[in-house]
Amino acid sequence: MLTMRKYHGLGNDYLVLSPAELAGPLGVADIRLICHRNYGVGSDGILLGPIMPGSEDFAAFCAEAGLNAADCAGVCCALRIYNPDGSEAEKSGNGLRIFSRWLHDRSLVGSAPFRLATLGGVVEVTIADPQQSITVAMGRATFWSDQIPVTGPRREVLNEELVLGGRTLRYCAASVGNPHCVVLWDGELSPAVAREYGPQLECAPCFPRRTNVQFMRVEDAHRVRIEIWERGAGYTLASGSSATAVAAVAMRLGYCQSPVTVSMPGGDLTVTAAADMMLRQTGPTALVCECRWFGRDGDQAF
Numbered sequence: 001m002l003t004m005r006k007y008h009g010l011g012n013d014y015l016v017l018s019p020a021e022l023a024g025p026l027g028v029a030d031i032r033l034i035c036h037r038n039y040g041v042g043s044d045g046i047l048l049g050p051i052m053p054g055s056e057d058f059a060a061f062c063a064e065a066g067l068n069a070a071d072c073a074g075v076c077c078a079l080r081i082y083n084p085d086g087s088e089a090e091k092s093g094n095g096l097r098i099f100s101r102w103l104h105d106r107s108l109v110g111s112a113p114f115r116l117a118t119l120g121g122v123v124e125v126t127i128a129d130p131q132q133s134i135t136v137a138m139g140r141a142t143f144w145s146d147q148i149p150v151t152g153p154r155r156e157v158l159n160e161e162l163v164l165g166g167r168t169l170r171y172c173a174a175s176v177g178n179p180h181c182v183v184l185w186d187g188e189l190s191p192a193v194a195r196e197y198g199p200q201l202e203c204a205p206c207f208p209r210r211t212n213v214q215f216m217r218v219e220d221a222h223r224v225r226i227e228i229w230e231r232g233a234g235y236t237l238a239s240g241s242s243a244t245a246v247a248a249v250a251m252r253l254g255y256c257q258s259p260v261t262v263s264m265p266g267g268d269l270t271v272t273a274a275a276d277m278m279l280r281q282t283g284p285t286a287l288v289c290e291c292r293w294f295g296r297d298g299d300q301a302f
């Protein structure tokens, strides 16, 4: 039996699961079942942590993430981030706020800034108010094709075109630790837009590791609106790494200046860019419930 807590950030919900609770490895089938909204608990993903410094798992995690001892100096712990399809994500903005809130709820961190290791790099977190205001320094955005990755000659992927279903889409690609494709959308924004084009872009051959997809409308110099299709999760109400990537694109193209408020169906996130281009996202978290998982009950397929 596993005890886990469910939280959400602007309607983007995650289950936090401690490795200490697990009897064995968490397999793809387990993740899919736990996240399933009919056959499982239901969530946009699983956060597996804390993975504590000094443990074998932490050493293996750092090797996989390409983090050396200097990168990890002073790191509080690491976490793994799973999508509902069982794939593993390098980073998640809402996931990092939620995991930080979980650490805070257990008195493992306080109001002093602390660092967390992800497969997409080390981030710094500051909790001003666990419910209303958690800030994550997400890192710097890159638009370079080999770092996202996007196929083809090495270039910054800005204002490129892709034809889908007879419609020409203009997009930029970025990585903030995980990959994003930001479509510059001039028409009416709706969930239907994300549901129609999102799945095709997520798996387009030019994104060898698939991609998260956002459809962006610029409202003014400090506000954009987006609809989101997440890699491995599908349509979601909010996404912190998406908001960060979108703000980076809007600033890079000269449409916006810091701070940028990113409006999503689930609510707003504020993204700032410092002089050194460090991107920080600030937003809320909410505790939903604690539940006990009894594992597979019979041979249910879905």
Ligand SMILES: N[C@@H](CCC[C@H](N)C(=O)O)C(=O)O
Binding pocket: 012, 044, 045, 083, 088, 089, 090, 091, 092, 093, 094, 095, 178, 179, 212, 230, 231, 232, 233, 236, 238, 239, 240, 241, 242
């Ligand atoms: N919801 C997240 C993003 C989660 C990971 C993403 N689906 C991926 O595969 O990269 C967020 O808040 O950033």
